[in-house]
Amino acid sequence: MSFTRISEIGEFGLIDRLATLIQPTESQLSTLKKGIGDDCAVIELPNGKLQVVSTDLLIEQIHFDLLTTPLEHLGVKAISVNVSDICAMNAKPLYATMSIGLSNSISVEMVEQLYSGAARVAKQYGIAIVGGDTSASITGLVISITIVGEVDADKIAYRSGAKPGDFICVTGDVGRSFAGLKVLMRERQTMLDTFAENPDMDKSTYKPDLSEYQTVIEKHLLPKARVDAVKFFHEAGIVPTSMIDISDGVGSELKHLCRNSQTGALIEESKLPILSETREVSDEFEDDATTYALFGGEDYELLFTLSPNDLDKLSPFKDVHIIGKMLDASNGVKMRDLFGADIDLQNASGFQHFTEEEDFFEDDEHHHNGHDHSGHRHNGHNHDKDDEDEDIWGERKN
Numbered sequence: 001m002s003f004t005r006i007s008e009i010g011e012f013g014l015i016d017r018l019a020t021l022i023q024p025t026e027s028q029l030s031t032l033k034k035g036i037g038d039d040c041a042v043i044e045l046p047n048g049k050l051q052v053v054s055t056d057l058l059i060e061q062i063h064f065d066l067l068t069t070p071l072e073h074l075g076v077k078a079i080s081v082n083v084s085d086i087c088a089m090n091a092k093p094l095y096a097t098m099s100i101g102l103s104n105s106i107s108v109e110m111v112e113q114l115y116s117g118a119a120r121v122a123k124q125y126g127i128a129i130v131g132g133d134t135s136a137s138i139t140g141l142v143i144s145i146t147i148v149g150e151v152d153a154d155k156i157a158y159r160s161g162a163k164p165g166d167f168i169c170v171t172g173d174v175g176r177s178f179a180g181l182k183v184l185m186r187e188r189q190t191m192l193d194t195f196a197e198n199p200d201m202d203k204s205t206y207k208p209d210l211s212e213y214q215t216v217i218e219k220h221l222l223p224k225a226r227v228d229a230v231k232f233f234h235e236a237g238i239v240p241t242s243m244i245d246i247s248d249g250v251g252s253e254l255k256h257l258c259r260n261s262q263t264g265a266l267i268e269e270s271k272l273p274i275l276s277e278t279r280e281v282s283d284e285f286e287d288d289a290t291t292y293a294l295f296g297g298e299d300y301e302l303l304f305t306l307s308p309n310d311l312d313k314l315s316p317f318k319d320v321h322i323i324g325k326m327l328d329a330s331n332g333v334k335m336r337d338l339f340g341a342d343i344d345l346q347n348a349s350g351f352q353h354f355t356e357e358e359d360f361f362e363d364d365e366h367h368h369n370g371h372d373h374s375g376h377r378h379n380g381h382n383h384d385k386d387d388e389d390e391d392i393w394g395e396r397k398n
């Protein structure tokens, strides 16, 4: 048997090859509306509604660093990134299972912290955690979450429905999570250096003041899935023509929408919603904030396209920006920069596991094969706002 390294074909190349091995049968295809290739698999239920399913894996040292990530935050983030995939289908999240692999260094109390964060945010999203699996692990903490949601058949949003002329929209702001990661990675290094230089130091006395970076750090450690946007779409009678959540950056996700919809696109750099806090961090690191927005990732905002006919209906929703237009495929996927030049996004890349190709982040302290989502406990950060009686869907919390 030959030995092809995963890096030779990359993450998406591998998934393509696996897809051929797990092809559904003809009879399964009658109810399987979408298998591999969108944010969720989509299954038609006997009542005519559509069930959406997604699963995600988080592995210590690849996705997070326990040295600097509060476990409660990790629980919150693990649930939120899964809910985000349900949102990307314009669906309502319902149930999740949460499985864990535990190494010797994980205590009962640590697992309880993880789950208290997960349970708290699950309640906010109105979902129930209904089971999971528990195993020993020799490679550190492993978390796998599977989530199920539901949507009326006429409201589902795939990656594939965009048409030339549709407006390209993004919720919230982008690039901020990567700015937070940059600060946390620098802080982590400073901490490790300090401990190395002062081996006798009481580590519990090490308390850096990161309050000036709170906005960007918070976005990285505790991203929120945009269930509020989905709820608005449903109430306003809007169905995005295509939608995806931003896990790998606006540029990467836009390419997915264009490929799946067989369109081109032109976005404008000046329209990208980037906070001044994000720009301050990118300036400090002598980086370009636009690059954070296009390829930084982990913002978990929604990138979607809207038919021009629906534009008026969008106006009551304030936390959204129109950044460009879908075009015919022949136009390619481009960004008009601040000087009016059209930059081709097709050959620029975001994070992909296993790839060897160079990109914007080549010289950065984190790399593709270990997209390090390390977090860090920081001061003055209050994430315990759980004082509303209703969940985001307007239903009573249980």
Ligand code: ADP
Pocket: 015, 018, 035, 036, 037, 038, 039, 040, 041, 056, 085, 247
């Ligand atoms: P996302 O970033 O939205 O979580 P991914 O990029 O991880 O999506 O996955 C892309 C698609 O490939 C999804 O439809 C997912 O279900 C599928 N996929 C990823 N890994 C595997 C695998 N090991 N086996 C089968 N399908 C997979």
Ligand code: MG
Pocket: 039, 084, 085, 088, 244, 245, 247
């Ligand atoms: Mg997704």
